[in-house]
Amino acid sequence: MLSPTDAEWDEFVAAHPDATFFHRAPWRRLVATAFGHKAHDLFVRDEQGRLAGVLPLVEVRSRLFGHALISTAFCVGGGPLARDAASRDALLRQASELGRRLGVDYVELRDTADGADGWVPRSDLYFGFERPIEPAEDANLLQIPRKQRAVLRKALARDLQVTIDRTTEHFFPLYAKTMRDHGTPALPRRYFDLLLETFGGDCEILTVHHEGQAVSSVLSYYFRDRVMPYYTGSRAEARGTGANDVMYWSVMRRAVERGYGVFDFGRSKVGTGPYAFKRNWGFEPRPITHQFHLVRSSELPNVNPTNPKYQLLIGAWRRLPVPVANAISPFLSRSLA
Known part of the structure; x- marks a missing residue:
């Protein structure tokens, strides 16, 4: 199946009522250039070959926080955009299959109210x-x-x-x-x-x-x-x-x-x-709902500053001189997707 061009992708995004700034095509190159993460842009077409759904995913590998597929990394939204329920279900199946193929810990869809069988919602972190x-x-x-x-x-x-x-x-x-x-x-x-x-x-x-x-x-x-x-x-x-x-x-x-x-x-x-x-x-x-598909992980991720296990690291970081923190930050922040 022919991959969509940036123009076709953005035309679909522009026409979809639930689209966000974070669905736009340039994110795939921007995240890859700035952080070195690989983009996986999922899509489905209808019988006439027209784009019927898109799902931008970013693969993030981190020694600290694990291996994940996120829609969309470094953003608060993303998630599947589809013209109909069948196309949406196809995108979710593609996402879970890709996660298994890559051996990730989990797949995360941000600000996505509805999931599917095998997806776990979480709505208690962000508003x-x-x-x-x-x-x-x-x-x-x-x-x-x-x-x-x-x-x-x-x-x-x-x-x-x-x-x-x-x-x-x-x-x-x-x-x-x-x-x-x-x-x-x-x-x-x-x-x-x-x-x-x-x-x-x-x-x-x-x-x-x-x-x-x-x-x-x-x-x-x-x-x-x-x-x-x-x-x-x-x-x-x-x-x-x-x-x-x-x-x-x-x-x-x-x-x-x-x-x-x-x-x-x-x-x-x-x-x-x-x-x-x-x-x-x-x-x-x-309330903002995130959807998770657990692949290798057995529990939902908790990668946020309110997690007690990060408090010692946070306290130590606050004591660093700003020039030192700025010098180290690029090597660590690429994992804070």
Whole structure:
């Protein structure tokens, strides 16, 4: 069966109502280039030879976290897209068969509500946050709960400047330090450069400056009607100046300016600071379901910072000097898919 071209793949994705930014064809090359992981793009065709379903998978091998097929690695979504139930079932069969053939520990489909026989759902780790953005600024402000709105108004009254950047010059140092502070290896700078290069205006960096210094920065994805602030970084003083609040508010207003109408705040784990922060902004959580097909593994994976067995590693990482953490991170973060 003839493999789809990038153009055919993206045409199918563009027409499917459940498609996400993470289904787009360029991810296969980007992940391979940035991390060296192999992409396995599954697909089915109908009797007329037309594309009827797609499922992007990334094969991740890690001494720390095992061997897995993930849709889609380094993303919060992916999963099967199909025109009908038969095509969807065919994609899931292909995924489980590929997992067995490769000898992986498990196959993971992210943000996928429905599985099939032999697939195990898990919905207790992550919650997503999204809502429409009111186009009018005053109405947009009123969407934010009163207490948080007062914090934002105070921050907006400060001397903070906002820029739209087409390089990672301001963003990456803030992101890398924030990741070190959280006890997590940072993704390599090359990855973010590739995101900007690959997706053009659909990937944008917004930075907040205070007294001539970048203090808070966010890389956002734009897809269909929504903006998704995805990677962030900030200096310690960002909290005192309200730079993080101004940053997210500015992303909202920038999205309206560009004609987008939904603010997708991404996923967070229950009981974490980001989860509480998003609730404070008036966003209601929705449970996110991942589907797993266990191949060699006998239990569901638990590769996340809330796992107690990683606490010693996280504590040690936080104590590393930032230059040392940045030097080591690229060798470790490729496994944090």
